[in-house]
Amino acid sequence: MLWLFGQLGPYKRQVTFAMLALIVGAMSWLVLGQGVKYVVDQGFVANNAQRLNQLVLVVIGIGLVGSFATYFRFYYMIWLGERVSADIRQNVYSHLLTLSPSFFAATRTGEVISRFTSDTTVLQSVVGMGLSMALRAIVTFIGSLILMMLTSHMLTLYVLIAVPVVLFPIRIFGAKVRVYARNSQDRVADVGAYIDESLHEIQTVQAYTHEQIDKQRFFSRIDGVMEAARKRIQFRALMIASIMGISLLAITLVAWLGAQLVLNSELTAGELTAFMFYAVMAGGSVATISEVIGEIQKAAGASERLMELLQTDSTVQTQAEPILISSKVRGELKLEQVSFYYPTVDETPVLTELNLSINAGERIALVGPSGAGKSTLFQLLLRFYDVQQGQITLDSLPIAQLDINQLRQQFALVSQESVIFACSVFDNIAYGRPNASKDDVIAAAKAARADEFVSEFSEGYETQLGERGVRLSGGQKQRIAIARAILADRPILLLDEATSALDAANEVKVKLALDELMKDKTTIIIAHRLSTVINADRIVVMDKGKIIAIGTHQELVQSNSLYRELAELQLIS
Template identity: 60%
Template sequence: MSFLKPYRARVVAAIVFLFIGSLAWLSLGQGVKMMVDEGFVSTNTERLNQIIFFILSITFISASAVFCRFYLVTWLGERVSADIRKTVYQHLLMLSPGYFAQQRTGEVISRFTADTTLLQSVVSSSLSMALRASVTVLGGMVMMLITSVKLTLLVLLTVPLVLIPVGILGRKVRSLSRKSQDRVGDLGAYIDETLHEIHTVQAYTHEGQDKLAFFDRVEAVMSTAKARIFYRAVLIASVMFLSIGAITLVTWVGALDVMDGTVSAGELSAFMFYAVMVAGSVATISEVYSEIQRAFGAAERLQELMLTPIDITDVESPMQLSDASNRDLTISELVFTYPDETERHALEHISLSIKAGERVALVGPSGAGKSTLFELLMRFYQPKSGQVLLDGVDIASLSLEQLRQQYALVPQESVIFAMSVLDNVRYGRPDASIDEVKQACIAAKADEFILAFDQGYDTYLGERGVRLSGGQKQRIAIARAILANRPILLLDEATSALDAVSEEQVKQALDTLMQGKTTLIIAHRLATVINADRIFVMDHGKVVAEGTHQSLMQNSPLYQEFASLQMLDGKWDEA
């Protein structure tokens, strides 16, 4: 309902047209009464013509109102669905990577698409039908009361019988609808995972097992849906039987009154007209009630997303950094534990001081905490204790936007979006000109293979860059970082996916890029960081050694072990 508030004028207009249409239909009952008593019984042709014209006029008014109501309500359904999608997506973008590390993307996508589509259907159709039917029921009961108090009271005695199955079975349908949506979410998550990793699926000939697992999930959806459909069918059938049965019995009583002369034939005809309208409307309500219960289940799932707390929040009055082409970076007593690993610290009392323009390398075994440190620098996670300072300013006091605009990141697994080369390269700087993009690609040694594509820089790279080799993806990512031109470079195995020739070319490009910039390099291959100003050796979340390559070769057994594994006859094996 909160999403309807901005469009209250259209909501009011839709309700007004709904009342006009419903009241017009209800007035047809009086037309039926007049047609029987004043037309048929009295055989008055002129009066009959007038009554027919009256009925046609009412029908035209009602049809016009239906057009306006249908247009407005359908528009509201589409608009509300679009607004919900925008709100949920905006909220998802503000959640930290930690949230998505614990959630399956396919499940989130299912809520984002299927659930909002269901809400759209309910707002634009089912809700409108329920409101219209409710007005018809209330109006019909009033007109029935005006026509015959005795017969109406008899009808009202049966109302509790109709409400009992609505209350009991309606709650059951809502519960099963929520479970059904959850099963569909599981299905979406499995599809997302297997199709995104189709190379691995087919390489290991796992199609048969994946097919069986998928079929099991489809059957789980069907099983839950079968129970929901059963209870919904029982609900609709019960309401229809009880309401129509009650009206039939009441009509029988009315027919006896006509025979006794206490009720006219026209009054009974009008009463039956209203009774049938009320019964039909009650049946409609029972049918769409099930849909509305499904929508409640979908709304609950969406609400869970929208109410997920944002663990990394912006400060209300952020501090501002001065303009600079490079920055000092100070890390003081940083301690961090991943939310699902409370027993083990990923980082333990890390302290580093990096001068502006300095080139620093982080080396160590996998799981030592190197990439975790990068994530804390950009506040993707909140440290348990300690500080990170940029030019002496605590990053916790900066806005997230300004903080992250200080870094140009080249991750170990290059991220390529399903868009053109041009848009991929200027992802971090959307206002860059084509010439600036080309210069960045030339510097990253990517220009040659880009121009080999038929459409050059306008070439669509496919989902996750499926059209590129690993080395080409890496060079696109490096071009993106070059173009962003930010004060601090974070290079996480930036040359890991390159062959020897390409690696040498990109290393030359990175050397140019790193001139005058504060640079942190994660590397397993020591040949790529041998010329760094300083090298920090990390192990089990701690800095265990610091120095140049020469000093570490003398003083750090762990570094010596890395070096011995990567050297042949005393020379670096760069193959």
């Protein structure tokens, strides 16, 4: 809870306003009891009707002050709850973008998202309502105890007459609150969907070093939530203030009616005073404190879950003083005695004492059965994981000593299962280079043979593709992903059989584009088709985490039985 309330630190001015409003509001209700006392002593007892009417106006004035103070207390406390919740979401999301895929392999994305939604909502409620209610109830309860002297029968019948009037602001402002609450929830749902997508595709986000851009897009959505929440808070504050003001006015009028009964000797002044103040305020304060204690207990658990996320360190870290790449990367890669196992599974080696040198501009094809370690090699090159033994170098520089962002900016990745985001065609292609012009994006799409189907869409490059690219076929998704890599124009290409989802006609077109793309670039291809490996400079045959043969297609057909078998099966695995 100290951590939670520590989040209020940057908003000292708003906290001060809220506390002042709280104190003024609570004191006005307590002073109201003194006003009642003077009404009794100087109006009832003295039988002075003129003085009585004057004091009734004073009491109404005190009540209005309390109502205004309640509005500001309610507004600022609810705003603080929303703001703290938004800050926590921003901090947690920014931190999650830095975590390695090993965290997401061990943690369900849905569980993480629930912490963004349900847990932060609990904290928002405690800061916005619970804290305010608790402080007000404590001040009121203490004041009630000090001022409480006598009790009396309550004039319940008179109070019930005011109920229909109290329902009026609920009907007027409540309708507005419902509209803005719906809008606010829709925006929160949009935030949740964005979180789910970006974290689900975290490898693509990190491979293209898109963390800062995703962070800014997420922040803009959070600002939209805050704007929707501001209007909802405003009308809710008006509703609460109006209800309290009308209630106070009603009680005051009931008291005035009771005063008439006192003047007529039908009630005693003590009975009226007790009804006006002590019994209601003391009992209500105790009930409020009891309710808030339960909310604080829920908030403590929610805070703990969120702190867990914030305190989780990435298993892949940039060194304090990383080696910076100062010149253009040639693309020479070398693996020396590399052994690796996934830390989230067990210590069974996925790669064992791997040695491989890849020259700058060379095309290497990786072939082998499923589980041979081909995809793992891609993940190690991008430093999604660190090796347990050996080292990988880029242009003779150990990648473990390079800045992670700089390292990943040397690679363009095209996965076998193309990643399409729920945005426009333009934004999907520009993901590879966010500052690219429209002409650059169109040129990349043409090179990937994607322009021919994009131009048929009614909205062209502004066409929204839907979640996971539901509006595209498998081949179209693949060509969008290839266009993204072409636009990125990075010195090293990692292609996980980039033509696997294409039919024969489209495959020929895209291969021409890939041939152009691969010129003067180091290219590593996970190959599943014979037509892919034939054009490689060298073929690396892998099995059970080891390299068992390296050579050209003709050499391996003659010298390696596993490769010969894979070739006969068209290398499909």
